[in-house]
Amino acid sequence: MLSSYIGRFAPSPTGPLHLGSLVAAMASYLDAKVHGGQWLVRIEDLDRDRNVPGADEHILASLRRCGMAWDGEVTWQTRREPLYEAALAQLGQHVYPCGCSRKEIADSQTRLGLSNNAALVYPGTCRAGLAPGKAPRALRLRTPQQPGRVIGFEDRWHGPVEQDITAEVGDFVIRRADGFWAYQLAVVVDDAAQGVTDIVRGADLLDSTPRQLYLQELLGVPHPRYLHVPVVVNADGEKLSKQTGAAAFDNGASPERLLADSLQPAARFLGLHVEAATIPAFWDAAVPAWERLLRDRRAW
Incomplete structure (x- = not known):
């Protein structure tokens, strides 16, 4: 167990969370829990042209409804520009x-x-x-x-x-040409400033990682460990995203529907077999299921 483990989930407030972003949130949350570490939430809102008013609060509310409690205070990138x-x-x-x-x-x-x-x-x-x-x-x-x-x-x-x-x-x-800070720099600076030791995110960001490692080297900050989970795709094979019309997973349904229609499908996508009647029971079963999955994949 990594006693100093610090993980994070860093969504962009360009709309509500969809099933693909729920998968990434779930994987990062479970990894932090398995390692007895902290799980931070950071709102990556630097691209002001794409931000949707109120989307950040909707994201946070969805995480709460799903039973995912973060450690410490939520941070917003636009407050970290210095x-x-x-x-x-x-x-x-x-x-x-x-x-x-x-x-x-x-x-x-x-x-x-x-x-x-x-x-x-x-x-x-x-x-x-x-x-x-x-x-x-x-x-x-x-x-x-x-x-x-x-x-x-x-x-x-x-x-x-x-x-x-x-x-x-x-x-x-x-x-960028529009004056906004690029993702590659901001994510490296934020992860280093927050002491993030482990980054769990979607495989669509796999090829960004070498650029981030190079920036970490130049800035003299530690290299985190990385785990990139598969991304959810639509019927056309495109990654689920707001740009491809991905629907919000949290539409205000009851906890029972949220569990059956969102949490359990996300867990199945990650290869977790979790049977539970309530959201708290889901997490009680999902944490050891993630630990078994990591050990089976030798990804501990």
């Missing part, structure tokens, strides 16, 4: 202004014969300075230039994961 400014100052010359639009990056990929890439790999256009007449838009972080510099980690669910962030991502944005 921490991101301090991190930016610490990164110093690792950061440079970039004037490229998304279309220009895509055009550069085409010229370099990379047009079939699923991701837009930044080609380093502004790395040596902005072209004459080009205005700065975003701030980018220089990635390692050593040939073959691969960043890897052991994911507790997926096993060894490696990525050459220079070849597969390129210099990445840490402050």
